[in-house]
Amino acid sequence: MKSCDFAVLGGTATFEKMLPVGQLYFPSWDRYEVAMRGIFDRRYYTNQGPLVLQLEAKLQEFLDVKHVICVTNATIGLMMAAEAMELTGKVVLPSFTFLASAQSLSWTGIEPVFCDIDPVTHQIDIAKIDELLDDQVSGIMGVNLWGGACDPVALEKFAQARNLKLYFDSAHAFGCEVEHQKIARFGSIEVFSFHATKVLSATEGGCLCTNDDALATRLRNIRSSYGAGKPVPVVKTSNGRMSEAQAAIALLSLEDFPQNQQKNETLYHIYEDRLKHIPGIKLVKPAGVTFSNYQYLVCEVDECNFGLSRESLIAVLKAENVNARRYFYPGVHRSVGYINNQTEQIDSLPVTDELCATCIQLPVGALVDSDDVITICELIDKCQRNADHLKIHFAGQDI
Amino acid sequence: MKAGISTKVQVQDLACFGGSRTFAEPKSTSSLAQPDFDNFLQYSKKFFDRQHYTNNGVLAKMLEERLAEFHGARHCVAFCSGFWGLVLAMTTLALKGKTEIIMPSLTYRRMADIAAWTRLKPRFCEVNKSTLAPTRQTVGECINAETALIVAVHPIVNCCDIEGIVKLGQERGIPVLFDSVESVYEATNAGKVGGFGDAECFSMHASKLLNGFEGGYITTNNSELAHRLALLRTYGFEGQDNCVFAGGLNAKLNEVHAAMALANLDELEQLVTDNRQRYRCYQAGLAGISGIRLLEFDETSKTSYKNIVVELLDNWPLKRDETVAILNAENILARAYYSPPLHQKQMSYPHIPATLEVTDYLARRFMLMPCGAFVTCDDIDRIIMLLKYIKSNGVEIARRFAETESR
Numbered sequence: 001m002k003s004c005d006f007a008v009l010g011g012t013a014t015f016e017k018m019l020p021v022g023q024l025y026f027p028s029w030d031r032y033e034v035a036m037r038g039i040f041d042r043r044y045y046t047n048q049g050p051l052v053l054q055l056e057a058k059l060q061e062f063l064d065v066k067h068v069i070c071v072t073n074a075t076i077g078l079m080m081a082a083e084a085m086e087l088t089g090k091v092v093l094p095s096f097t098f099l100a101s102a103q104s105l106s107w108t109g110i111e112p113v114f115c116d117i118d119p120v121t122h123q124i125d126i127a128k129i130d131e132l133l134d135d136q137v138s139g140i141m142g143v144n145l146w147g148g149a150c151d152p153v154a155l156e157k158f159a160q161a162r163n164l165k166l167y168f169d170s171a172h173a174f175g176c177e178v179e180h181q182k183i184a185r186f187g188s189i190e191v192f193s194f195h196a197t198k199v200l201s202a203t204e205g206g207c208l209c210t211n212d213d214a215l216a217t218r219l220r221n222i223r224s225s226y227g228a229g230k231p232v233p234v235v236k237t238s239n240g241r242m243s244e245a246q247a248a249i250a251l252l253s254l255e256d257f258p259q260n261q262q263k264n265e266t267l268y269h270i271y272e273d274r275l276k277h278i279p280g281i282k283l284v285k286p287a288g289v290t291f292s293n294y295q296y297l298v299c300e301v302d303e304c305n306f307g308l309s310r311e312s313l314i315a316v317l318k319a320e321n322v323n324a325r326r327y328f329y330p331g332v333h334r335s336v337g338y339i340n341n342q343t344e345q346i347d348s349l350p351v352t353d354e355l356c357a358t359c360i361q362l363p364v365g366a367l368v369d370s371d372d373v374i375t376i377c378e379l380i381d382k383c384q385r386n387a388d389h390l391k392i393h394f395a396g397q398d399i
Numbered sequence: 400m401k402a403g404i405s406t407k408v409q410v411q412d413l414a415c416f417g418g419s420r421t422f423a424e425p426k427s428t429s430s431l432a433q434p435d436f437d438n439f440l441q442y443s444k445k446f447f448d449r450q451h452y453t454n455n456g457v458l459a460k461m462l463e464e465r466l467a468e469f470h471g472a473r474h475c476v477a478f479c480s481g482f483w484g485l486v487l488a489m490t491t492l493a494l495k496g497k498t499e500i501i502m503p504s505l506t507y508r509r510m511a512d513i514a515a516w517t518r519l520k521p522r523f524c525e526v527n528k529s530t531l532a533p534t535r536q537t538v539g540e541c542i543n544a545e546t547a548l549i550v551a552v553h554p555i556v557n558c559c560d561i562e563g564i565v566k567l568g569q570e571r572g573i574p575v576l577f578d579s580v581e582s583v584y585e586a587t588n589a590g591k592v593g594g595f596g597d598a599e600c601f602s603m604h605a606s607k608l609l610n611g612f613e614g615g616y617i618t619t620n621n622s623e624l625a626h627r628l629a630l631l632r633t634y635g636f637e638g639q640d641n642c643v644f645a646g647g648l649n650a651k652l653n654e655v656h657a658a659m660a661l662a663n664l665d666e667l668e669q670l671v672t673d674n675r676q677r678y679r680c681y682q683a684g685l686a687g688i689s690g691i692r693l694l695e696f697d698e699t700s701k702t703s704y705k706n707i708v709v710e711l712l713d714n715w716p717l718k719r720d721e722t723v724a725i726l727n728a729e730n731i732l733a734r735a736y737y738s739p740p741l742h743q744k745q746m747s748y749p750h751i752p753a754t755l756e757v758t759d760y761l762a763r764r765f766m767l768m769p770c771g772a773f774v775t776c777d778d779i780d781r782i783i784m785l786l787k788y789i790k791s792n793g794v795e796i797a798r799r800f801a802e803t804e805s806r
Contacts (some may be wrong), residue, residue, distance in 0.1 A: 107648060
């Protein structure tokens with residue numbers, strides 16, 4: 001391979017179609033058709049229908065949790081959770097998370113307080129929570145990141161000792177296990193995402209898990225009156241319903257979970273094997289779990305050792321039709337809606353800032369196969385070896 | 400299931416007193432329209448082949464274009480539900496620094512909760528006694544220095560005073576958002592619903608005229624508003640990693656729901672024709688019963704004929720809620736019309752308490768009757784016969800109710 005082959009330098013793109021980073025598993029057409037025909041035959045479209053009931057029962061069993069409440073998406077699920085838990089004032093959460101974690105708090109009138117993270121695991125740094133606590137902090141939102149976990153056992157002890165409420169944004173963690181038990185039972189509530197980019201897909205969707213009967217009843221009342229069971233007083237309701245169509249796809253996706261997880265894991269190990277020799281590229285291992293869904297493939301790019309900036313690498317890969325992404329950028333604490341509230345603390349999250357500037361997400365999931373992964377790794381390797389040449393191209397460009 | 404109605408020769412034959420039900424399967428007030436399955440599949444194939452299941456997919460975009468055209472509005476923005484569409488439209492349109500939102504009390508039971516998500520205080524306005532809808536006058540009486548937004552809600556049958564309220568908003572410099580959930584197909588002399596005020600909101604819940612499983616949309620002629628709403632439903636992102644608006648969330652419409660809505664949109668004219676036939680059956684049947692009045696559609700303009708609303712007049716022998724209870728026991732899922740009204744409900748969020756005599760009066764008198772895909776003209780005949788039976792034996796039924804209560 002000659003360095004001038006790079007698409008960014010005018011060569012032909014390595015892949016014909018853009019390789020996405022999301023999971024994008026979906027049932028086969030035949031199974032989709034059968035499931036949808038079933039809905040048409042029953043003429044039951046939404047409002048806690050038979051498929052949602054079935055999905056909730058199956059998830060309760062799969063996740064080994066007493067109550068599963070399916071919702072239209074995880075953001076609305078997080079909003080319902082904050083509402084049901086009656087959180088007030090402020091809630092501590094990492095800034096190294098998807099924007100929606102913090103937005104769900106803003107929608108419920110709560111001020112997010114951002115905590116820094118561990119540089120190795122990327123998960124919330126529990127040792128740094130204490131310095132953020134004041135009288136107004138009513139709870140902690142743990143975020144289980146990258147198919148790993150944020151040490152929920154330690155967080156539970158921490159929160160209990162300080163009389164703080166605790167719940168989890170587990171959007172990345174479906175099917176993952178801590179000490180050989182499924183993530184779902186920690187804190188008061190855990191919220192999972194069934195967005196198309198996640199390992200379990202309902203196109204859009206999610207669920208809330210809890211072992212607390214009273215919270216489950218409140219959540220069902222907040223979601224909507226249909227299937228609410230016993231009416232209990234709540235401050236305000238919402239529309240968080242999952243339709244029968246969403247449930248049908250999630251049920252099929254749940255059937256496929258073992259093979260989809262297996263595929264992710266296989267691809268992860270190929271990446272692991274091929275990237276470990278490339279200077280300046282460090283693959284992030286899902287932390288704190290005994291079993292991972294491997295739904296995210298994240299690397300840190302060390303510019304000094306790699307020879308190119310993270311931004312330049314992304315530009316090279318995108319030109320090759322590899323939709324590599326910086327993820328999460330620029331960090332919630334530096335995003336619109338939050339940056340102005342943080343003027344004094346803006347620089348208090350050095351690890352978050354560092355990782356927001358160096359992380360890269362690479363393709364994994366339904367639309368990527370082993371050969372693709374090998375090719376992507378070869379491309380990254382080639383970038384490293386031709387870094388000086390590429391650098392000339394990027395010199396002076398503001399990317 | 401033919402059992403039931405003809406056998407109701409004595410009062411104890413009513414299901415509420417132990418008799419058998421008129422209908423084996425429930426007859427609800429939901430539309431539940433079902434499109435041609437193959438057409439739904441054809442639409443589905445478009446997102447399936449692209450392996451693009453949500454996030455502003457090809458079908459969501461197609462649906463938005465079709466609906467904008469249908470309503471004669473410049474823009475349409477689709478959401479996961481009308482609920483969150485309304486929340487986002489309210490927060491976006493509300494005048495900054497103002498605290499109150501004007502809405503009728505005789506409306507959707509979650510409307511005040513929707514306002515609570517925006518942290519604006521609902522101020523409930525009266526409605527007109529004959530249209531059941533807010534008017535220029537009833538809304539105008541509520542405007543004060545704190546008014547941030549007018550939410551004008553169309554009633555279940557016909558439209559509210561569109562031109563009057565739009566003009567009022569313009570004169571007083573207050574934005575107007577129409578809740579047009581029950582008026583998808585309607586038009587007035589002023590034009591088609593969908594292009595009025597600052598924006599209009601619609602629902603695609605299965606019970607509504609346009610069934611998309613779940614879903615909703617906003618129409619507007621304001622390009623900036625449409626752009627902002629489209630980004631806010633996707634966390635405020637404009638392209639990768641670039642959040643440009645605060646106050647976003649996830650309110651995206653997925654592709655399967657969009658496929659369903661598109662397939663149903665293809666058959667909307669047939670649905671309205673079927674609705675008209677059902678309406679005619681009710682019209683003919685109810686004409687023969689005194690004490691019960693059908694709320695008639697204004698047929699001088701386009702109307703969906705979807706919802707069947709009746710008023711129980713002073714000479715109807717039973718209370719509205721008793722009548723609803725009798726019908727429900729027969730599997731006729733009639734519902735009280737917006738009762739209790741919002742201002743009478745417990746609210747633990749900030750709101751303006753109100754005394755609304757007309758609303759209270761109206762909230763005791765109306766009920767919705769079964770309609771939609773599960774209701775045939777034969778069903779309606781049976782419902783009419785039952786109503787006749789109730790009317791003829793009202794005194795005896797009322798006596799029985801009183802006995803049951805005193806036990």
